Amino acid sequence: MEDTTQRAGKDVTGSGGRGSEDRLTPGMRLRLAVAFVLPPRFTPDSVRYDRRYRKLDQYRFIVWFLAAPLLVYGIFVVSPFVQAFFYSMTDWTGYSSSYRFTGFENYERMWNDDKFWDATRNSLLLLVVAPVVTLALGLFFSYMLTAGGRRRSEAVAGVTGSGLYKIVYFFPQVLSLAIIAVIWARIYSPRSGALNAGLDAVGLGSWQREDWLGSSWAIWCVLIVLCWSFVGFYVVLFSAAMSSIPNEIYEAARLDGAGRSLTFFRITFPLTWETVRTGWVYMGIQALDAFALVNVMVPEHGMDVLPSYLFSKAFRDGQAGYATTIGVALFLITLVFAAVMMRIGRRDRIEM
Structure with a gap:
């Protein structure tokens, strides 16, 4: 014890x-x-x-x-x-080292600036429409090139010549946006442009416009060029994502009698959603950064987006402090857009 x-x-x-x-x-x-x-x-x-x-x-x-x-x-x-x-809280001109702290005066000025809101509306229109159109076309073309053409010996196969089509679609990515803007500016030219000449050749002369890029049509012209220049990138990106889907899944869907549309919406699209969501964020950022297209294609004061309006205030008007205020607004719009897309696009991971 x-x-x-x-x-x-x-x-x-x-x-x-x-x-x-x-x-x-x-x-x-x-x-x-x-x-x-x-x-x-x-x-x-x-x-x-x-x-x-x-x-x-x-x-x-x-x-x-x-x-x-x-x-x-x-x-x-x-x-x-x-x-x-x-x-953004100073009156810095950008051409000297001297500046004065002004607090939130630039933000108050921006809030009451009609041209800023016009540029914001144009940027938001591109932000909403450009990803939808570009990603929809990218998904359609990539699906046709990867699984759109069926053969008797294979469950899925791309259409004939799919490798050549990928090169053709991807070709605009090789060109600089400035070069693309110059080419399309010539196409939209009212006198010698291919667009007006083509409309006249097919009997649609009433659709011709004297100034495609200096009127309300300018934003839609920029939108078409933006989608055309980036759709090839997403064709290649989505094709790579679709190629990683096991053929056994497509074979099972084929045995169950699923057609192309049902196979796409029930198999291909859900299994490539993570890539689509990432592409949506990336394309939205590209749409917000349409500076090169607008600055080269559109004549001065024809239309503005936030980056082009920022450029004009900083380097043409010598108002770098106010320009950085616009840059802060653009940063917040981009941040909110990316956060919302990553939030609403979240879904349970599909285990293979």
């Missing part, structure tokens, strides 16, 4: 000792903090063999591994955004 009592007392004492060891003293916290920034070879043995150090060592590897990329990202990406927020 006495031995049992002594052993129990020792156990209590031992557990109490371990509990005291588990408590971090200020000195131990300091040693662990120093060990976090020191290389492992310089870590004292009194810290190296502590179980808390082993956990700390795992986080140290992750932190040091990400330190350099995060530093570069902070300097070249985050820092310009912070500077833009600061300069």
